[in-house]
Amino acid sequence: MTTFILKHSVKKKFLPKNSHLFLNEIYWLKKLKNHKFVPKILHIDYKNLVISITHEGEKISSENKPKNWSEQLEKILYILKKNNCLHSDIKPDNLLVNKKKLVLIDFAQSIKISDLKKNIFLKKRIFFDQYSKNRINLSIRKNIVLSNDLRIIVVWNQKNQNKIEKKIKQNKNTFIIDKIKLRKNFYTDIFKDRIFWVDQFYNKKISKNTNKLGSNIYVYVVKSINPIFKLNKMIFSDENRIVDHKMFTFKKNIRKKKLSVIHISDNFEESKRNAIFLSKSIADFPAYYFFKTQNIFDSKKIFFKKLNTHKKLKYVVLRNQTSKNDDIDILVNNYFLFKRISDCHSYKNKNLNLISNSGDPIEESGIKVSNYIKVGDKIIKLDVRFVGDEYFDINWQKKILNNRKYHMGHYIPSKENFIYSLLYHIVYHKGFIDKKYVHVLKNYFKLKSVNFEKITQIINKYLKTKKYKITRPLDLTIPVTYQLDDFSMNKEIHLIKNQINSRNFSGANKMMYNIVKFQKNLIFISRKLFFLLFLNQFNLIKLIIKNFIFKYYGRNN
Secondary structure, three states: OEEEEOOOEEEEEOOHHHHHHHHHHHHHHHHOOOOOOOOOEEEEEOOOOEEEEEOOOEEOOOOOOOOOHHHHHHHHHHHHHHOOEEOOOOOHHHEEEEOOEEEEOOOOOOEEHHHHHOOOOOOOEEEOHHHHHHHHHHHOOOOOOOHHHEEEEEEOOHHHHHHHHHHHHHOOOEEEEEEEEEOOOHHHHOOOOHHHHHHHHHOOOOOOOOOOOOOOEEEEEEEEOOOOEEEEEOOOOOOEEEEEHHHHHHHHHHHOOOOOOEEEOOOHHHHHHHHHHHOOOOOOOOHHHHHHOOOEEOOHHHHHHHHHOOOOOOEEEEEOOOOOOOOEEEEEOOHHHHHHHHOOEEOOOOOOOOOOOOOOEHHHOOOEOEEEEEEOOEEEEEEEEEOOOOOOOHHHHHHHHHOOEEEOOEEEOOHHHHHHHHHHHHHHHHOOOOHHHHHHHHHHHOOOOOOHHHHHHHHHHHHHHHOOOOOOOOOOOOOOOOOOOHHHHHHHHHHHHHHHHOOOHHHHHHHHHHHHHHOOOOOOOHHHHHHHHHHHHHHHHHHHHHHHHOOOOOOOO
16 A cells, blocks of 8 residues: 655555455445544545545654543544444554544554454454553653563464453453454564474474464563562473563463463563564564663663662672773672663574674573663663673672672772772683773783783682682683683583574584684594584574575475
8 A cells, every 4th residue: 555645635545456455444434434533535536446535643752642642542442342443553653643632544454343253354463452552652652661571472272362361361460561363374474484483483493293373363462560580490391490480370370281372471581582573573563562661761870870779689880881882791699680670681692693692691591691771862781790600700709799889879899809800801701901901900910011921820819819710601602711621621512512402503603713712722622523513504504594485485384
């Protein structure tokens, strides 16, 4: 459909293949013509499939919204329901403001409520009208929820929908933000292959015999009310993982022995990924909720002030920004608590690049702690280290937090812990001296010149005195800069295999690159490394080819 906006009118021209949408628009505009919240028909050209309607203003925004817009919308929804009409796409683009009055447009894919109950509908995604207020709130910058509290619930079989929705509403720990019905072939917007879509949705290999998307599905975007993160044993494996305990318990209670009935995400990053695959694009719903609701801090000072108000959270800024492009390295006592308070989002997720510092986020049994917050119109990146992640010896991490100092609005390590944690970072995380640290090291240790061998001796002596161990960080793309013995090298090879199995091929290449760069004695592992290198490139190329092919072609599912 092509839309021509004139001074006093709007022309909508439909393609011949969409003549049913042309007639549907006319049907609803005529049916609702006595109500002021719909445009008036000026002219209909049945031959050329063109409708001319009145121009009804600009889409709703924070600048033009009427004071009583919410009440107006409720009245519109009441009239639609009374007329057996489900608009199915009430979003900011389709709700206009004209002289402080709301006008609803685009009825081409609206349907009868009675038809929806019979499973008759025109489009791939039906957005239920009763939750439209939450969609509009996003356009007027009224944050209805913290993004990190959002979860996704998918009812794979529509026969179970009524029963499950009732349980969702009865659950005191969830609140429905939006409800969407999706036609079973909606996935073709992203991939044409059903199995491959399900595989990517779950972020793991799925059986080709899966019956998911064998029927239309229902999706709920819900708020997890005051989530508590605890260690839980997973349903499908012996793995123990920290998840949203209330949501996980709810999922177990609903599923019982019916494993393919429902999907409920139990952390934010999984929810965000699910929402992206359920949406036409990240600019569309439900994905739009996950990006648009992220908290925006007015300044870094306000960000730290919020952290300071939470008594259960302990943090220190290990290394602050020295330029606008730098990350903030922060150490916290509770990763999940920090994540929710700051409302940060992960990045550096695994990808199809040849080599990158990437992987699944911690929440999804991954290795990456790279996150970002929004401050004004800028993005500030954070590396969120936490007690027990082996970034430093756990006893040292606790000591750093217990001996922290308040300085200019935020917490920093004591002078001793700052300088020696910096030395450790240079020697055992980077393997080289960055120019920005030279001046600090010279001043503290009163050195005329700084060389790598000298600072290695200093940090090793300190570690020995304090009885701190050299640790392998959970973030596996950090290189091991010291020389590994046979046992430790085999352990590193095993970790690379795990990343290949989790399809983090780009990150696995980074790990192998780090071994070649820092380990001198590669003779005994050359065969193992060569095999892994070959296997990883084969799998990476295979996935790249699948991604390309399945965007245009699907197997007979």
